[in-house]
Amino acid sequence: MPELPEVEAVRTGLEQLILGKEISQVHVFWPRIIESPEVELFKVNLIGEKVGAINRRGKFLIFELSHYEMVSHLRMEGKYEFHQQEDEVAKHTHVMFDFTDGTQLRYLDVRKFGRMTLLPKGLASEYSGILKLGPEPVPETFFLKAFSAGLKRSSKAIKPLLLDQKLVTGLGNIYVDEALYEARIHPEQPAGTLLRKEVEALYQAIIDVLGRAVEAGGTTIRTYKNALGEAGKFQVSLNVYGQTGVPCPRCGTGIIKTKVAQRGTHYCPTCQKLRQRKMRD
Structure with missing residues (x-):
């Protein structure tokens, strides 16, 4: 299972790859990955959203978008891969985010335990899983x-x-x-x-x-x-x-x-x- 250091490494990698990109389409092949809202609304709401930042709280990734925040938990085997849209799609690819420049972010998960939740901007901190977390393990917050x-x-x-x-x-x-x-x-x-x-x-x-x-x-x-x-x-x-x-x-x-x-x-x-x-x- 990815722990805090691994999730932080994913976050910094994604920052190098997708900041500023605009989503043109979303494909969901395993609906249970999407916790909320219902899948069709999840896909529609993300069209036209730009990636402004990628944050982390504990083991949760938080994608800061134009009007929403997407909370992503990788659980046991979840991972993100960056591709060109025409690249062959690997087995266990469950969600794909197309960007207007022809690139694509793919979520792969052998176990299918990972989850994504789309929330209005500013509400990620109120997500149930995040509310339960203790302080980050750094002297500035961990006393x-x-x-x-x-x-x-x-x-x-x-x-x-x-x-x-x-x-x-x-x-x-x-x-x-x-x-x-x-x-x-x-x-x-x-x-x-x-x-x-x-x-x-x-x-x-x-x-x-x-x-x-x-x-x-x-x-x-x-x-x-x-x-x-x-x-x-x-x-x-x-x-x-x-x-x-x-x-x-x-x-x-x-x-x-x-x-x-x-x-x-x-x-x-x-x-x-x-x-x-x-x-x-």
Whole structure:
């Protein structure tokens, strides 16, 4: 699943490709991709719209158009490709946006889980999925005090708590594992039992891991590529995710894989020990 760094790489790629272009026609081959409005209205409303900007909130892309905002969630396997209109259409292409200059933006999705929603201008921030999101993982919006208070209130294991996007947005399976490793925290440690020094280490690790992953263009594990057709490069920096049996870079213990909240989870059993439950300092 594309996580925040991958979606940011898609956003910056699309900025280079389609800013200023005017939509002349829209083709929808799998109607369930369009969440709202109904498909024919979606197609008609987009005709004549120009792409003014492409923003991101968490894992959502927001296409800023002349009169509308289109919210796009890639989910598991969604991706955008830029083509000439006469190019052969690949399998799993579900939505195509024709531009007046003869180019075309295509949305492909093997799983068909992705969704698009067209909203009047200025209303993307009120979209239900976006309203639930916590702050972006940067110091300007993500504050240690609020993060610490949110952890203290929860008895959930730290990994699923971070995955739910409410305390901080953008963390998926890969980057939660990496941040917890960097902070030396077991993925099943109850959030409310974290020590102050662990909270501070985790806060810094989240900012650091996601920041470095954005700079690297994300992580390519299987099929992910950005809108320019480029693979991410952060996979070469992964310490635990996908490293089952590989010696821990810190202590040499073999990385193990287990399941936490039904998600494949990688950690070092030596550096990330599960403590007995006790009150935080």
